[in-house]
Amino acid sequence: MSIRLISALIAVAPFAANAQSQLNMTQGVSEISQRVYNLHMTIFYICCVIGVIVFGIMFASMILHRKSKGHQPATFHENVKVEILWTAIPFVILIGMAIPATKTLIAMEDTSESDVTIIVTGSQWKWHYKYFDRDVEFFSLLATPQEQINNRLQKGENYLLEVDRPLVIPTDRKVRFLITSDDVIHAWWVPDFAIKKDxxxxxxxxxxxxxxxxxxxxxxxxxxxxxxxxxxxxxxxAKEPDEFESWLDEQEVIAREAKAEEQRLLALSMSKEELMSLGESVYLGNCAACHQPNGEGIPGVFPSLKGTDMVLNDRDAHIDIVVNGKKGTAMQAFGAQLSLRELAAVITYERNAWGNNTGDLVQAADVNQFVNR
Structure with a gap:
């Protein structure tokens, strides 16, 4: 029986340890996360000691000095020494807790002497990353398939926590993030790094x-x-520094090639079949969340694209709003997010889908006239 009991305890131990870890703060993998975790545990243990002492004295007083044993209540009132004591002790404890907390907070805000700087921009609903002093920037969008979100497929291991282009940083290097937003307040939060900033x-x-x-x-x-x-x-x-530098160099080459390809596309014309096929894909990935897959939008929230005056009759206004967005609304600028080819395709698709049938074919050269207006 004893052997079986020991075997059972060994089998249960990993699950108990896992459950315990889920009840505590994430220990993290960064220098600052370790300091935050250590501070958390220090304050936790201090609070535990205080709790044991306070409740120990309280229960000892209740049990050992109860009335049934003949004890009489004390008659002292406004004892100056006692009042000084119960004021001084908490004050000293708070100072002792404040010193390491202040050191940790100062360290969290010290972004000096960084090795890499990355500009992080939030927008509805994606992140944009730009590496300072390097020609590398990109948008990072949710990569979880809509079929999983709509419960048509089984949810994956990293459901709603996967993107098409992850941010890459080096290990053993101080990385500074400059956080801002294009529209409303967002917050960039990575628990393993113990960092969260609006x-x-x-x-x-x-x-x-x-x-x-x-x-x-x-x-x-x-x-x-x-x-x-x-x-x-x-x-x-997080990659090793040498691997990170190789990745950055590779991304700069890809960016230059993409710009060269954009210039080449300005002289080409795509067929309607090519534009409609690519346009549908781009629309479903970037526009359908607001305007709906059928183009009818959400009344009172997001406008319809089906049979509207702008889509049917004002080609230039349609291109302009897709490329440059519209201030004061949820319609963001896609000029920096999509290639000229993708922009031309999605605009063509919107002007010929859902019964619009304008017959207009928008090419990359048409879109380029509205970029950076």
């Missing part, structure tokens, strides 16, 4: 991290920012 439109906030272990780390937008707030995941891949 992205406020018109302001730039700073945070930093120094990851010690290569790996994939996930987070989310932590500020309610609209109907698709839950669809703004963050994925960060």
């Amino acid at each position: 992205a406020n439109p018109g302001f730039i906030n700073e945070i930093w991290t120094k990851v010690e272990t290569p790996g994939v780390y996930r987070g989310q937008c932590a500020e309610l920012c609209g109907k698709d707030h839950g669809f703004m995941p963050i994925v960060v891949i």
Whole structure:
């Protein structure tokens, strides 16, 4: 029986340890996350000691000095020494807790002497990353298939925590993040790094991290920012410094090639079949969340694209609003998010889908006239 009991305890131990870890703060993988975790545990143990002492004295007094044993209540009143004592002791304890807390908070805000700087911009509902002093920037969008979100497929392991282009940072290097927003307040939060900072439109906030272990780390937008707030995941891949530099160089080459390809496309014309096929794909991935797959939008919230005057009769206005967005509304600018080819295709699709049938074919050269207006 004893052997069986020991075997059962060994089998249950990993689950107990896992359950215990889920009740505590994430220990994290960065320098600052370790300091935050250690501070948390220090304060926790101090509170435990205080609780044991206070409740120990209270229960000892109740049990050992109860009336049934003949004890009489004390008659002293306004004892100056006691009042000084119960004021001084909590004061000393608070000072003792404030010193390490202040040191940790100061360290969290110290973004000086960083090795890499990345500008993080939130928008409804995606993140944009730009590497300072390098020609590398991109948008990072939710990659969870709509079939999983609509319960048509079984949900994956990283449901709603996967993106098409993750952020890449080096290990053992101090990485500074400049956080801002294009529209409403977002918040960039990665629990394993112990960093969370609001992205406020018109302001730039700073945070930093120094990851010690290569790996994939996930987070989310932590500020309610609209109907698709839950669809703004963050994925960060930490690579060894040499591997990170190679990745950056590769991304710069890809960016230059993409710009050259854009220029080549300006002289080409796509067929209607090509435009409609690509346009449908781009529309479903970027526009359908607001305007709906059938183009009818959400009355009173997002306008319909089906049979509307602009789509049917004002081609230039249609191109302009897709490329440059519309201030004061949820319609964001897609000029920096999509290629000229994708922009031309999605506009063509919108002007010929759902019975619109304008016959208009918008090409990359047509879109290019409205970029950076």
